[in-house]
Amino acid sequence: SEREDRSPFKQRLLVVANRLPVSAVRKGDASWQLEVTVGGLVSALLGITDFEAKWIGWAGVTVRDEIGRKSLTEALAEKRCVPVFLDENLVNLYYNGYCNNILWPLFHYLGLPQEDSLATIWSFQSQFEAYKKANQLFADVVKEHYQDGDIVWCHDYHLMFLPKCLKEQNENIKVGWFLHTPFPSSEIYRTMPSRSELLIAVLAADVVGFHTYDYARHFVSACTRILGLEGTPEGVEDQGRLTRVAAFPIGIDSDRFVKAIELPQVKNHIKEFQERFDGRKVMLGVDRLDMIKGIPQKLLAFEKFLEDNPNWQDKVVFVQIAVPTRTDVLEYQKLTCQVHEIVGRINGRFGTLTTVPIHHLDRSFDYHALCALYAITDVALITSLRDGMNLVSYEFVACQASKKGALILSEFAGAAQSLGAGAILVNPWNVTEVAFAIAYALNMPSEEREKRHHHNYVHVTTHTSQEWAETFISELNDMVVEAQLRTTQ
Numbered sequence: 001s002e003r004e005d006r007s008p009f010k011q012r013l014l015v016v017a018n019r020l021p022v023s024a025v026r027k028g029d030a031s032w033q034l035e036v037t038v039g040g041l042v043s044a045l046l047g048i049t050d051f052e053a054k055w056i057g058w059a060g061v062t063v064r065d066e067i068g069r070k071s072l073t074e075a076l077a078e079k080r081c082v083p084v085f086l087d088e089n090l091v092n093l094y095y096n097g098y099c100n101n102i103l104w105p106l107f108h109y110l111g112l113p114q115e116d117s118l119a120t121i122w123s124f125q126s127q128f129e130a131y132k133k134a135n136q137l138f139a140d141v142v143k144e145h146y147q148d149g150d151i152v153w154c155h156d157y158h159l160m161f162l163p164k165c166l167k168e169q170n171e172n173i174k175v176g177w178f179l180h181t182p183f184p185s186s187e188i189y190r191t192m193p194s195r196s197e198l199l200i201a202v203l204a205a206d207v208v209g210f211h212t213y214d215y216a217r218h219f220v221s222a223c224t225r226i227l228g229l230e231g232t233p234e235g236v237e238d239q240g241r242l243t244r245v246a247a248f249p250i251g252i253d254s255d256r257f258v259k260a261i262e263l264p265q266v267k268n269h270i271k272e273f274q275e276r277f278d279g280r281k282v283m284l285g286v287d288r289l290d291m292i293k294g295i296p297q298k299l300l301a302f303e304k305f306l307e308d309n310p311n312w313q314d315k316v317v318f319v320q321i322a323v324p325t326r327t328d329v330l331e332y333q334k335l336t337c338q339v340h341e342i343v344g345r346i347n348g349r350f351g352t353l354t355t356v357p358i359h360h361l362d363r364s365f366d367y368h369a370l371c372a373l374y375a376i377t378d379v380a381l382i383t384s385l386r387d388g389m390n391l392v393s394y395e396f397v398a399c400q401a402s403k404k405g406a407l408i409l410s411e412f413a414g415a416a417q418s419l420g421a422g423a424i425l426v427n428p429w430n431v432t433e434v435a436f437a438i439a440y441a442l443n444m445p446s447e448e449r450e451k452r453h454h455h456n457y458v459h460v461t462t463h464t465s466q467e468w469a470e471t472f473i474s475e476l477n478d479m480v481v482e483a484q485l486r487t488t489q
């Protein structure tokens with residue numbers, strides 16, 4: 001409540017992420033409609049009550065006029081959000097370009113974009129400049145809202161320069177930076193033209209966090225090999241100053257999902273879906289329509305499974321929800337076409353007059369329908385080629401208290417480190433292996449299924465998002481105290 005938020009005992013937390021937890025849509029009368037974007041980070045931080053949190057980020061729109069800016073700022077203030085305004089050209093170079101066409105594929109082992117070399121060098125430079133400029137704009141907004149003692153928690157690959165910009169403004173700001181994607185092996189990372197500048201900028205933070213121990217290790221190796229700095233078990237040292245580097249695996253607000261299953265609107269959806277798919281086992285994939293999610297490979301594996309198991313052909317349905325994302329980036333447009341082609345072929349091949357094996361939906365699902373879908377699923381198929389963590393696997397497990405379905409999970413998702421003992425781990429590039437895993441999961445004896453589910457359920461409900469955020473913030477508070485002690489000694 002308002003009263004609690006103003007409590008003098010609460011530490012203020014400024015959460016800075018490229019995307020705000022709400023995105024804005026301008027209505028005809030120039031007012032704004034705000035839509036909640038419930039992702040991992042949002043639900044993680046919604047659960048934190050010990051801090052007075054404020055969000056700073058981009059609302060997903062470019063706003064040209066002052067009136068629009070003012071009214072959007074006011075609308076967002078009610079949600080404790082502060083907008084950073086980016087113009088169209090900057091969004092193109094910074095967000096579509098440097099973030100999503102360069103950093104994102106590189107961090108997921110897809111390499112740098114391969115275009116005509118001269119054009120690439122030119123556009124690379126202008127995208128990098130735009131990236132730095134955008135990061136500075138975020139820092140300027142932080143400055144306007146910062147008060148002594150605040151914690152500033154920067155998120156993700158969009159904002160690698162932010163720690164540096166913030167410390168340049170005020171070296172006493174407590175700055176944490178957390179990466180939600182993988183950090184690749186230094187052998188991949190070192191191909192990045194701006195590799196040193198990026199690392200130096202991140203190291204300005206007091207604490208640098210990753211989802212897994214491996215990502216943290218890769219980051220430390222990149223700093224030692226590329227910058228020649230010293231890596232210690234605590235992090236990276238540069239002339240006596242330590243940047244703490246550690247793994248903080250994120251979780252979900254599991255209670256919210258566990259309780260959702262009991263809601264009447266979710267129960268209605270469950271009934272509706274059960275009737276619709278009666279007599280068939282349900283397999284489910286939920287992904288953003290992104291190259292890293294391995295959707296084409298997953299579809300090919302499902303096709304191979306149908307081919308190899310004719311007895312299953314009319315007894316299983318695969319629901320793939322593929323939420324459109326970053327649609328201005330060419331690679332994403334190509335992927336959409338490719339996925340549609342494969343789905344069409346498989347449905348043409350194995351469909352009948354009344355049913356098709358794949359229900360492919362290019363849209364997001366509302367929360368209640370999604371929970372219901374998770375709950376009625378027999379086998380979840382999450383086969384990312386690379387994924388920082390993948391919280392869909394967690395959400396699925398949290399909604400499966402009664403069904404105890406099987407989870408097929410890529411070994412290249414961060415979640416494989418935590419759910420590995422309960423899931424069937426696969427190499428998503430190996431279509432035959434995934435096809436085999438599907439057959440195995442569908443035929444799995446209930447005793448084994450329950451045991452595997454139990455393992456995952458305990459993990460998901462104990463390692464929650466709240467725990468994640470609290471651990472990171474307390475590490476950041478401790479680090480700052482330690483650093484102060486060092487300098488006064």
Ligand code: G6P
Pocket residue numbers: 019039156180181325326
């Ligand atoms: C990943 C990133 C997030 C990002 C999300 C959606 O999970 O780690 O930072 O917000 O994808 O992508 P978008 O480009 O739509 O923000």
